[in-house]
Amino acid sequence: MKSLLVGLSALALVAATGIPLTIGNVAAQSTRPYAGLQTRPIKALSAEQIADLKAGRGMSLALAAELNGYPGPRHVMELGQQLGLTDRQRVDVQRLFDQMTAEVVPIGEKLISQEADLDRQFARRVVTSSGLDSVTAAIGVTQAELRKAHLKYHLMTSELLTPAQMQRYAQLRGYANENSATQHTPNH
Numbered sequence: 001m002k003s004l005l006v007g008l009s010a011l012a013l014v015a016a017t018g019i020p021l022t023i024g025n026v027a028a029q030s031t032r033p034y035a036g037l038q039t040r041p042i043k044a045l046s047a048e049q050i051a052d053l054k055a056g057r058g059m060s061l062a063l064a065a066e067l068n069g070y071p072g073p074r075h076v077m078e079l080g081q082q083l084g085l086t087d088r089q090r091v092d093v094q095r096l097f098d099q100m101t102a103e104v105v106p107i108g109e110k111l112i113s114q115e116a117d118l119d120r121q122f123a124r125r126v127v128t129s130s131g132l133d134s135v136t137a138a139i140g141v142t143q144a145e146l147r148k149a150h151l152k153y154h155l156m157t158s159e160l161l162t163p164a165q166m167q168r169y170a171q172l173r174g175y176a177n178e179n180s181a182t183q184h185t186p187n188h
Helices: 002-017 019-030 047-055 073-078 087-123 129-158 163-172
Strands: none
Touching: 047 087, 073 087, 073 129, 087 129
């Protein structure tokens, strides 16, 4: 009888704290994680992702570079004054940014087209195993090409900056402590 009372007391405590409601909400959310996404024109890409691909934005594809001390041209341009860029550096970083944009926008457009094609095949119920193999392989190649392009421009941008600018960049972006003297910077 005593253990039954202890069990009932524990149950009353759980009920009073609202834990069952929280668990119920989490369970309900986990069974419908994609609700609403079925209305997207391309199911695998959000409107923001499509806009980013069309504009040539990085979409975190270059995090391996960015977070290991290789800044990209877009953010270096944004922080140019705080980094103390010289006129020559500004011109060179702008040139890299323009080249990067010219290179990645067509790749992004290609990826959008490939994802739209995959989506259409599923929507029309005409996808086959062999067709799926070739479509997804092509998408994978395009994704790799896009990532490589973004990473390449991070590498080239880092070659234009001094170690002090690289350290300041890391501080401004929140990757380093403002007072830290030991920062990882790529070898030039």
